[in-house]
Amino acid sequence: MPETPLDQLIKRLSRLPGLGPRSARRTALFLLKNRDQMMLPLAAEMDHVGRHVRVCVECGNLDMQDKCSLCLDGRRDQSRLCVVEDVSDLWAIERAGIFSGLYHVLGGTLSALDGRGPAELGIDRLVMRAKSLHKAEDRQPEVILATSATVDGQTTAHYIAERLEAQGLTITRLAHGVPVGGELNFLDDGTLAQAMKARTAL
Numbered sequence: 001m002p003e004t005p006l007d008q009l010i011k012r013l014s015r016l017p018g019l020g021p022r023s024a025r026r027t028a029l030f031l032l033k034n035r036d037q038m039m040l041p042l043a044a045e046m047d048h049v050g051r052h053v054r055v056c057v058e059c060g061n062l063d064m065q066d067k068c069s070l071c072l073d074g075r076r077d078q079s080r081l082c083v084v085e086d087v088s089d090l091w092a093i094e095r096a097g098i099f100s101g102l103y104h105v106l107g108g109t110l111s112a113l114d115g116r117g118p119a120e121l122g123i124d125r126l127v128m129r130a131k132s133l134h135k136a137e138d139r140q141p142e143v144i145l146a147t148s149a150t151v152d153g154q155t156t157a158h159y160i161a162e163r164l165e166a167q168g169l170t171i172t173r174l175a176h177g178v179p180v181g182g183e184l185n186f187l188d189d190g191t192l193a194q195a196m197k198a199r200t201a202l
Ligand SMILES: [Zn+2]
Pocket: 056, 057, 058, 059, 060, 061, 067, 068, 069, 070, 071, 072
């Protein structure tokens, strides 16, 4: 029997993270039963976001404009820069409401195995941004390294710290208690707040 468009939809849904064939079938049925309230609006939103979302030229966040709303918000603390691996980490920190400075999304960690070096992560651009942080009245500008506690995450943090040495910056790392390999995304807000509050100088 040839594959119907519905079969194709279910197949595609089953490739989404966290969904297998069974949940994909359930999701497709749910969408079909709620065609006007869910399926068609969802399709329109996907189409719109899929066509128009952009990577912020400054920080690597996702938004509908070249510079994201966080980078354009002059009220944010221009003396602090938080370095994260992934956009999901940025979102987690924003959701927890524990940081009001600027971000830098690396898009991964240094990994010889996966062929990701400093150039792939845009570390030169990060160094430039760190240098242009505003001076705070009572302290040095700060770069917070919020990469994961995995080996690659730690290596990346140390590499960045080395590159930023002698820039007159305070360099800190999220406190441990962050589970090894745990994406910030999976931490509850309280744990994340604690890790941010108890961050330590490198
Ligand atoms: Zn941005």
